[in-house]
Amino acid sequence: MKRILTLKYLLLLFICISCGQKSSKKQNDIKSDKIEQTRESLNKKSEIDIEKIDEIKKESSTIKNYICYTSDNNNSKKIWIGFNDSNRAIEIRYKGQSESIPLKFIKNEYIEGGTSPTIIDYYNEIYNGKINGVYKLTKSGNWYYVSYKREKDDKEFNFTIDHTVENLSSTPCF
Numbered sequence: 001m002k003r004i005l006t007l008k009y010l011l012l013l014f015i016c017i018s019c020g021q022k023s024s025k026k027q028n029d030i031k032s033d034k035i036e037q038t039r040e041s042l043n044k045k046s047e048i049d050i051e052k053i054d055e056i057k058k059e060s061s062t063i064k065n066y067i068c069y070t071s072d073n074n075n076s077k078k079i080w081i082g083f084n085d086s087n088r089a090i091e092i093r094y095k096g097q098s099e100s101i102p103l104k105f106i107k108n109e110y111i112e113g114g115t116s117p118t119i120i121d122y123y124n125e126i127y128n129g130k131i132n133g134v135y136k137l138t139k140s141g142n143w144y145y146v147s148y149k150r151e152k153d154d155k156e157f158n159f160t161i162d163h164t165v166e167n168l169s170s171t172p173c174f
Contacts, residue, residue: 069159
């Protein structure tokens with residue numbers, strides 16, 4: 001009787017061990033399938049992200065409209081700023097310069113009140129690969145203001161939209 005019970009016990013133990021090995025093998029197969037699916041989906045997501053990034057870069061580099069400004073202290077000093085489809089400033093040019101200067105968006109502020117909200121965008125001026133200063137673009141109704149703070153000496157320059165020229169057009173004012 002003890003022998004039969006011992007044999008039954010050993011047989012049951014053997015069955016449990018062999019089932020456990022098959023079960024863990026199935027779990028390992030399932031885990032490796034899930035890992036492979038995750039890798040594939042991540043690769044697809046990376047490809048989509050790269051495509052979207054390229055599309056955004058292409059869109060960002062195309063100027064859709066310009067706004068022209070005149071210095072508050074000297075009417076002969078003029079600038080234009082080029083904006084992309086998303087209404088982000090992407091470059092600025094001073095009258096008399098042959099090249100425009102790239103701008104990099106920093107942050108945005110939105111202030112409620114009055115007849116129109118005030119929207120303030122901040123941009124770094126990138127010159128020779130370095131930050132040369134910060135532009136603060138303020139919009140309130142149909143008035144647009146630019147304040148530029150030069151990095152090297154903290155000198156500030158102010159400009160106001162030039163309503164005597166055609167703004168928000170596809171060509172710059174100079």
